[in-house]
Amino acid sequence: MTDVLSPEAELEERLREHLRQIVPPNQALAAAAARRENDLAKPRGSLGRLESLAIQLCAVQNTSRPRHESRLVVVCAADHGVVEEGVSPYPADVTRQQIENFQAGGGAITTLSRTAGAKVLLLDVGVNYDFAPHPNRLDAKIAKGTKNMAKGPAMTRAEALRSVLAGLELVLAQPPLDLVAAGEMGIGNTTPSSAIASLYVGLTPQQATGVGSGLDPSQVARKAAVVAKALEVNRPDPQDPIDVLAKVGGLEIGAMTGVYLGAAVRRAAAVIDGFIGSAAALLAEKLSPGVKSYFVAGHRSKEKAHAAVLESLGLKPLLDLDMWLGEGSGAVAAMLIIQCAVVHFNEMRTLAEAGVHDTVEAQPD
Numbered sequence: 001m002t003d004v005l006s007p008e009a010e011l012e013e014r015l016r017e018h019l020r021q022i023v024p025p026n027q028a029l030a031a032a033a034a035r036r037e038n039d040l041a042k043p044r045g046s047l048g049r050l051e052s053l054a055i056q057l058c059a060v061q062n063t064s065r066p067r068h069e070s071r072l073v074v075v076c077a078a079d080h081g082v083v084e085e086g087v088s089p090y091p092a093d094v095t096r097q098q099i100e101n102f103q104a105g106g107g108a109i110t111t112l113s114r115t116a117g118a119k120v121l122l123l124d125v126g127v128n129y130d131f132a133p134h135p136n137r138l139d140a141k142i143a144k145g146t147k148n149m150a151k152g153p154a155m156t157r158a159e160a161l162r163s164v165l166a167g168l169e170l171v172l173a174q175p176p177l178d179l180v181a182a183g184e185m186g187i188g189n190t191t192p193s194s195a196i197a198s199l200y201v202g203l204t205p206q207q208a209t210g211v212g213s214g215l216d217p218s219q220v221a222r223k224a225a226v227v228a229k230a231l232e233v234n235r236p237d238p239q240d241p242i243d244v245l246a247k248v249g250g251l252e253i254g255a256m257t258g259v260y261l262g263a264a265v266r267r268a269a270a271v272i273d274g275f276i277g278s279a280a281a282l283l284a285e286k287l288s289p290g291v292k293s294y295f296v297a298g299h300r301s302k303e304k305a306h307a308a309v310l311e312s313l314g315l316k317p318l319l320d321l322d323m324w325l326g327e328g329s330g331a332v333a334a335m336l337i338i339q340c341a342v343v344h345f346n347e348m349r350t351l352a353e354a355g356v357h358d359t360v361e362a363q364p365d
Helices: 007-019 027-039 049-061 081-085 094-103 108-116 157-172 190-201 217-234 241-248 251-265 275-287 306-313 329-347
Strands: 071-078 119-126 137-139 179-185 269-272 295-297
Touching: 007 157, 007 251, 027 049, 027 329, 049 269, 049 329, 071 094, 071 108, 071 157, 071 251, 071 329, 081 190, 081 217, 094 119, 094 179, 108 119, 108 329, 119 157, 119 251, 157 241, 157 251, 179 251, 179 275, 179 329, 190 217, 190 241, 190 251, 190 275, 190 306, 217 241, 241 251, 241 275, 251 269, 251 275, 269 275, 269 329, 275 306, 295 306
Parallel strands: 071 119, 071 179, 119 137, 179 269, 269 295
Antiparallel strands: none
């Protein structure tokens, strides 16, 4: 007799099955790419991070010639019950307003993505509003926002699992991909991100909590107290990232986590945006240890704890432009840098092809 799984157990198994598809980047191709870099008509190492990026992309994409053409940004959207604690200077309805702006193509992420040649998909996993159907938005609403994490769990475990699967399976359903980024829209979402960072990076709630969308010092102190209270009330288990997501996370943070995991399944580079994106990256790494080798840190946000989170993941940001908008904006800007990494690697001639004398002795393999 076949055992019948509970709905929650079915979700757990579905996620585990996807995670089993993630394999480490191809280090043999990375070594071959490093040799080609040394053979290109330039002083070795002279293109700095562009060289290491090209090598990483070869390993991630499982190819001897990296690609950048197929670029996707999934903007995950949801509301947060913790907003009632006064953690944001903006009302919760701004989430809905901005999604409608994005649908019309008038947001920062949509304008920057057009410039960077990236496709944008809007994914509603938890906005507290019933939108009319729109071709530029995918409806995967799990709940109308989370509950107030300062008073109890933000969501159920099943809801947390569904949020991760929503982002992951959306990526799996797309045509071939080279670069994948996750953006977000959700008023109040730096608060759960601070809780996740505090738990996994070893920061105090005060160290993990910043100004978000523009709080003054007294408001930041209040927000940090809310983060501390949420961690105390819920006691999330750091060994169980789904428990962490369910108790002090957000539906869109779960979906972003899934986007990064889906990118790894698809052998695409996952370009991490700002503080909220890096909180999701922490969860992805806990769910699939080693998946961070697929990550490229797009930029360093001005948000207080972002640098510490990136350091804990072993990631060095490509850009530092004093940005703190979110939405995926920094990740999209970084895609243009990644393009430079790919183009130089694929299109430069080698020293031999260019007839340039190499005065540097070849290094041993």
